[in-house]
Structure formats: C-alpha cells, structure tokens
Amino acid sequence: MHRFEATQLVSRLAGDAPIVSNLGPSSDELWHAGHRDRNFYTYGSMGLCSSIALGMALATNEEVISLDGDGSLLMNLGTIASIGREKPKNLTVVVWDNEQWGQTGGQTSHTGTGTDLEQVARSCGITRTKTVSDLEDLEAAVSEALITDGPNFIVAKIEETEYLPVAPVEPEFTLYRFRNTFVKPRQPGH
Ligand SMILES: Cc1ncc(C[n+]2csc(CCOP(=O)(O)OP(=O)(O)O)c2C)c(N)n1
Ligand SMILES: [Mg+2]
Numbered sequence: 001m002h003r004f005e006a007t008q009l010v011s012r013l014a015g016d017a018p019i020v021s022n023l024g025p026s027s028d029e030l031w032h033a034g035h036r037d038r039n040f041y042t043y044g045s046m047g048l049c050s051s052i053a054l055g056m057a058l059a060t061n062e063e064v065i066s067l068d069g070d071g072s073l074l075m076n077l078g079t080i081a082s083i084g085r086e087k088p089k090n091l092t093v094v095v096w097d098n099e100q101w102g103q104t105g106g107q108t109s110h111t112g113t114g115t116d117l118e119q120v121a122r123s124c125g126i127t128r129t130k131t132v133s134d135l136e137d138l139e140a141a142v143s144e145a146l147i148t149d150g151p152n153f154i155v156a157k158i159e160e161t162e163y164l165p166v167a168p169v170e171p172e173f174t175l176y177r178f179r180n181t182f183v184k185p186r187q188p189g190h
Pocket of ligand 2: 070098109
C-alpha cells in the first residue's frame with residue numbers, strides 16, 4: 001500500500017475530525033489529499049506528531065487522528081507510554097511504517113530490523129491495536145476506530161514511492177487556521 005492512497009482514504013473517513021500529520025511526506029501527502037483547515041501539518045517537529053494529537057484529544061471530545069511515521073515515533077517512544085497511561089477514548093494513531101527514515105535518505109529504521117510498534121503499544125497498555133498492509137484492512141481498522149472507544153493504535157505498512165511536491169503551508173498559518181476551527185471568531189461590535 002502506498003501512503004498517498006492510504007492518506008486519501010483516512011482523510012475521507014475522518015469527515016471533519018482533526019488530523020495531525022508527521023513532518024515531511026506525510027504532511028505533504030495529506031495536503032495533496034485535499035487541504036482541510038482541520039489538518040495540522042507538523043513540519044520540523046520530528047517525534048511530536050502523536051504528542052500533539054494526544055494533547056488535542058485530552059482537550060476536546062472530538063475524535064483526533066494522528067498520522068505519524070515509524071522513524072519519528074521511534075525517536076519519541078515515550079509518547080506511546082503516555083497515550084497508554086492517559087488512555088484518551090477519542091485518539092486514533094496511524095503509523096505510516098515504511099521501515100525507514102524516508103525523508104533523510106531512506107535509512108532502515110528499527111521496524112525494518114525487528115521492532116514491532118504494535119507490540120510496543122500493547123506493552124504500554126493500549127489494547128485496541130492492529131497492523132495492516134493493504135487498503136481494505138486499513139479502511140476496516142480506521143472505520144472501526146472512529147466509532148469505538150480508544151485509544152486506537154494502527155500500524156500501516158507502507159511501500160515507499162515517488163514523493164509529491166512539498167506542500168505550500170506555513171506553520172503559523174496552520175496554527176491560526178486550525179485554532180479557528182475550534183473557536184468561533186468574535187463578531188464585529190461584540
Ligand atoms: C529532531 C530532529 N532530528 C532529525 C530530523 C531530520 N529528519 C527529518 S524527517 C526525518 C525522518 C522521519 O522518518 P519517519 O518519521 O519514518 O518519516 P518518513 O520520512 O519515513 O516518512 C528526519 C531524521 C528532524 N527534522 N528533527
Ligand atoms: Mg518512515
């Protein structure tokens with residue numbers, strides 16, 4: 001399964017739910033899948049995608065989706081432990097697992113040499129976990145996650161392909177746009 005088609009699928013299933021995306025190709029492809037103001041693209045902040053999504057899930061009752069990367073999550077494994085401890089019902093983490101630090105040259109990550117992130121999640125107390133490697137299973141896993149109490153943790157095995165162009169988004173605008181989807185702008189005169 002390729003990440004772009006998988007991203008298009010998750011974006012369609014998400015409806016209006018906030019989606020936080022890992023830096024690099026994961027964010028670029030989320031933008032190309034169809035920009036929504038409820039996409040929170042994290043450029044630069046490697047390892048923080050699911051941490052940000054955890055904070056969001058704890059601060060709202062809405063379903064929150066994190067589209068993380070294997071290399072980034074490996075760099076901040078404590079995030080999985082925190083999700084397992086806090087157990088937000090409304091959080092779904094999808095890990096795009098291409099078994100490499102793709103953006104920096106395709107170096108093999110630990111998931112390519114035996115580390116199983118689904119087992120890591122289970123050992124941190126997350127019971128709703130799945131590993132999928134095709135679109136059909138991903139659709140079933142995400143659809144179920146969005147209507148079931150979480151936290152949900154889905155490892156999606158990805159085959160890397162050509163990168164799409166870098167998305168024209170700026171962190172400041174992402175923050176501004178995203179926040180405005182939660183807070184009604186003040187009306188003039190009030
Ligand atoms: C703290 C920090 N270290 C290193 C980098 C450089 N860097 C950017 S993307 C990336 C690889 C991310 O790997 P993964 O999350 O698996 O995503 P992929 O590129 O495979 O889609 C690295 C090492 C960074 N941005 N920040
Ligand atoms: Mg990767």
